[in-house]
Structure formats: structure tokens, C-alpha cells
Amino acid sequence: MSNLLGRHRAVMPSWLSLYYEQPIEIVSGRGRRVTDSDGRTYLDFFAGILTTMLGYDVPEVREAVERQLRTGVAHTSTLYLIRSQVELAEQIAALSGIADAKVFFTNSGTEANETALLLATNARRSDQVLALRNSYHGRSYGAMAVTGNRGWKNSSLSPVNVHYLHGTDRDRFPHLSDEEFLAFCADDLRQVLATATATDVACLIAEPVQGVGGFTVAPDGLLARYREILDEHGILLVSDEVQTGWGRTGEHFWGIQAHGVTPDVMTFAKGLGNGFAIGGVVADGALMDALPANGISTFGGNPVATAAAKATLDYLLAHDLQANARRLGRLLVDGLRTAVEKLPVVGDVRGRGLMLAVDLVDPDGGAPSPALAARVLEEAKRRGLLIGKGGLHGHTLRMAPPLTLTEDEATEGLGILVDSLTAVC
Incomplete structure (x- = not known):
């Protein structure tokens, strides 16, 4: 060794x-x-x-991958139809709770969050993004820019203009009850929008449970409070479910459901492939379709990864x-x-x-x-x-x-x- x-x-x-x-x-x-x-x-x-x-x-996942490999086709790219990709997208769209949802597959949570930022900034024609303190959204240029944890930020340079909100730093305000803290956070968001940003902020991106941040959690309902204010300004809500998706939090299938709100966009990755590299974005169809230029993903949603992911999701649902x-x-x-x-x-x-x-x-x-x-x-x-x-x-x-x-x-x-x-x- x-x-x-x-x-x-x-x-x-x-x-x-x-x-x-x-x-x-x-x-x-x-x-x-x-x-x-x-x-x-x-x-x-x-x-x-x-x-x-x-x-x-896991036999079900291994056998699904072996069946695909026996076809001799491990890769085709998104220039061709991929049956397992379509079937998996149909399942995820139905599970998302987002109306008229469409799905785009990537190789990782980082790529998924980059795609979510692209969708939101294009839709709003703005580079302004809201994020939570102590957050982590990936190691690429854009994902790092919206990460609110200094230990994981390698650069102050940024393709987006970011403002950070309170949420999971509840322990810094021990004198406030949960309800008082929610009111404080909502007022802080209003102040940020009134003083620190220009109009047309693109989105708020948030982890329902902060992963790298130490599994820290905002009080239930905070993202719903934020959503009310975001809606007043037409700002989109992106839920980073890379670590919280697929029922891991126990009470809910998606972490954001603890807040009683449905986001415009959700990102996912990690557990879906049970070790095979897959991530993605599920979003309102009109929002997803609005990108003006061509797009592909050479490896995202490839036949082997989607076969593994579909077997994983089927197993998870069948065994509750x-x-x-x-x-x-x-x-x-x-x-x-x-x-x-x-x-x-x-x-x-x-x-x-x-x-x-x-x-x-x-x-x-x-x-x-x-x-x-x-x-x-x-x-x-x-x-x-x-x-x-x-x-x-x-x-x-x-x-x-x-x-x-x-x-x-x-x-x-x-x-x-x-x-x-x-x-x-």
C-alpha cells in the first residue's frame, strides 16, 4: 500500500x-x-x-449492466435514441412533482448544477444568483462560484454575481425561536433584494440538507418562505438534491418536500447510479426547452449508466x-x-x-x-x-x-x- x-x-x-x-x-x-x-x-x-x-x-444492478454490455454498445451519445435513457427520464419526471417536466442527463452533480445555472440565467437574462451560506454545489467554475463554504472555494473569480443568504446557520441565533428565525431570514432576503441586487435575479440554488457543510438543515418551511418572496420577483428556485434525493432523508423522497414547496428545477446525481457516473436536471419543460443554442452530452445518460440507474431506481421503489x-x-x-x-x-x-x-x-x-x-x-x-x-x-x-x-x-x-x-x- x-x-x-x-x-x-x-x-x-x-x-x-x-x-x-x-x-x-x-x-x-x-x-x-x-x-x-x-x-x-x-x-x-x-x-x-x-x-x-x-x-x-447488487444482482439487479449488475445484471442490468451486463445485459447492456452484452449488446456490444456501451456508448452512443445523445445524438441517438437511447431507450433506457428515455425510460429513466419518464420515471424521474413523474417522481419530480414538477408539471410538464423534462430531464437532461449529465455525468455528475457538478455538471447538473452547472446546467441548472445555465437554465436559470438564460431564462432571466441575468447573472445574479442567490445561494445559502455554508453550501457546496461542486468543483467546477460556476458550481464553485455559488458554493458558500470557504474551504471549498479555490477562486474568487466567478461567472455569476452571487449573494448569500442565511438558512442553516440557525445555531448563530440561539436567542430566536424557529418561527422568529424564519421571519428573520425572510426579512433578510427582502433586504438583499432591495439593496444588494439589481432587478431580474436569476435564481436561488439551495441544498435542502447541506452535504459537505456537515448535514446542516434549515428549519422546515424556510424554502417555502423564500419561495413566496422569490415569486414576487419572478426568481426561480433550484433544489440541489444531489445528496438528498431518492428518499435518503426518510420522511420525503426529495429533500425539499420537507419545506412544502415544489421547485422550478431539481438537480440529482450520486446514488442514482449506485456507483455508475450519472447526474441530471429535471425542470419545467418550457424552462428546459428555452436554451437558444444546440446542446449535447457525449457521455451523459449513456446506455450503461442509465441501465444501472433504472435498475437502481426500480429496486429502491420496489423495496421502499x-x-x-x-x-x-x-x-x-x-x-x-x-x-x-x-x-x-x-x-x-x-x-x-x-x-x-x-x-x-x-x-x-x-x-x-x-x-x-x-x-x-x-x-x-x-x-x-x-x-x-x-x-x-x-x-x-x-x-x-x-x-x-x-x-x-x-x-x-x-x-x-x-x-x-x-x-x-
Whole structure:
């Protein structure tokens, strides 16, 4: 492994970070478990950053991909009809709740968000975009420009003119009730529109649950409050569902449904392909059709990726994995909250379905502690559990297991998490 690590460092950029003091190479997987090149097996509670949504070596997905490969056609491009692409688009359009919806497929969430920005800025003939503080929307030029997390912004240059709103920074206003905070945020949006922007703002882009930001969540209903104000000005609402889609939050199929509002545009990616590269945009048909120039996607929605995605979506719906996320998410978050009550290194535990987060803080002053988060990551790995981290200060543990997680595996992972947290106290 040390040889592979040295080769990685020689040819890969230094900013392409690796987890762990001794990074691992995952060489096989089945169910919710993976095995590294040293033969160690781990329960996976991060799913390739929420991407292997059904887990590993799922027969239905594997067989769909193999059927497509046996045709000899792995690629044709969007210049030709692709049956699995059309069928998948029909399903997603129906599930979106957006009237007269159309779908465009990409290879990633970053590309999907770029497309959403293109649709909105073209429709409104404006480069002005609203986004939330602590957000993350991708690593490309435009997606990075609307990212509100300094740790992931490599440039101040921007193709769009961005203004950031409050929303998930609820903890900065402990003196306000949830209702008072919603009113404060709505008033702030009105002030931004009245003072900081010109007319014809293109859109607000928002994650219903901020992924890289540490699974932080605005109070339910905030995006509906914002939508009322946006509608007064003709501003579009874009929901970034790259991490929150497909029932992962448990209570709803799309994260934005917690706010009781339907967006103009939704973006998606990650879990849909269960590891195969696919993303996309679903939007009002007139909005989607309004782009004035030609467009293609060479690889987006290719036959192999859409075959995998259709099999993944069919499996998810047939097995009601949204209900599983709701049930096991409650088990995990309740268990964590009970277990860590007396652990001074834990600042907060939160979760929506199978999106769970634990903030690590200095036990003396309560300041965010990325060092402790890194230590817990190592302790969990040592005990056979893979988890992630994030947050504005890098002090948040992120858990997002495959939606096929069993109750026994949830209980096992919970025990390892608690032991790992206890070990750093």
C-alpha cells in the first residue's frame, strides 16, 4: 500500500485529499461491507460519499449492466435514441412533482448544477444568483462560484454575481425561536433584494440538507418562505438534491418536500447510479426547452449508466428504501443522542433519515475541533467502520450508509461509533 500511496502522490494533485493516516485501497465489496487490499473488511457508513446507495454487488444492478454490455454498445451519445435513457427520464419526471417536466442527463452533480445555472440565467437574462451560506454545489467554475463554504472555494473569480443568504446557520441565533428565525431570514432576503441586487435575479440554488457543510438543515418551511418572496420577483428556485434525493432523508423522497414547496428545477446525481457516473436536471419543460443554442452530452445518460440507474431506481421503489431510511435513521440518531449525552467532545448530533452528523468540539471551550474529528475517523476505521467528515470547520462526522442497511448493521455501526467517540475523550 505504501508503494501505491507514493505513486498516487507523485502523479495526483496535492489537493486531492485522502482519508486516514494510512489510506486504504478498497478492492471488493458486497452488501454494506467492503474489503481493502490488506484483507480487512469494513462496514461502510459513507457509501462512496452517498453514492453506492444500494450497497455493493447488487444482482439487479449488475445484471442490468451486463445485459447492456452484452449488446456490444456501451456508448452512443445523445445524438441517438437511447431507450433506457428515455425510460429513466419518464420515471424521474413523474417522481419530480414538477408539471410538464423534462430531464437532461449529465455525468455528475457538478455538471447538473452547472446546467441548472445555465437554465436559470438564460431564462432571466441575468447573472445574479442567490445561494445559502455554508453550501457546496461542486468543483467546477460556476458550481464553485455559488458554493458558500470557504474551504471549498479555490477562486474568487466567478461567472455569476452571487449573494448569500442565511438558512442553516440557525445555531448563530440561539436567542430566536424557529418561527422568529424564519421571519428573520425572510426579512433578510427582502433586504438583499432591495439593496444588494439589481432587478431580474436569476435564481436561488439551495441544498435542502447541506452535504459537505456537515448535514446542516434549515428549519422546515424556510424554502417555502423564500419561495413566496422569490415569486414576487419572478426568481426561480433550484433544489440541489444531489445528496438528498431518492428518499435518503426518510420522511420525503426529495429533500425539499420537507419545506412544502415544489421547485422550478431539481438537480440529482450520486446514488442514482449506485456507483455508475450519472447526474441530471429535471425542470419545467418550457424552462428546459428555452436554451437558444444546440446542446449535447457525449457521455451523459449513456446506455450503461442509465441501465444501472433504472435498475437502481426500480429496486429502491420496489423495496421502499425510503421507509427503511426513516426507520433506521431514527434508530441511529436516537441511539447516538442517548449514548453521547455525557461525552464532552460531542457538540451536536443531528440527522434526517440516513444522513447523520456528529459535531466534535474542544471539551474545555466548546470550539469546533477538526483534530478530534480526524481522530474519531481513525478510531472508527480501526474498529472496522468507514465514515466521512465535513462541516464548515471540518469538525463534523458524516454518516450516510447505503439505504439497504439492516437493523443489525445499524446497531453494529452505532456501537462502533460510540466506542470511537468514547476513545477520544
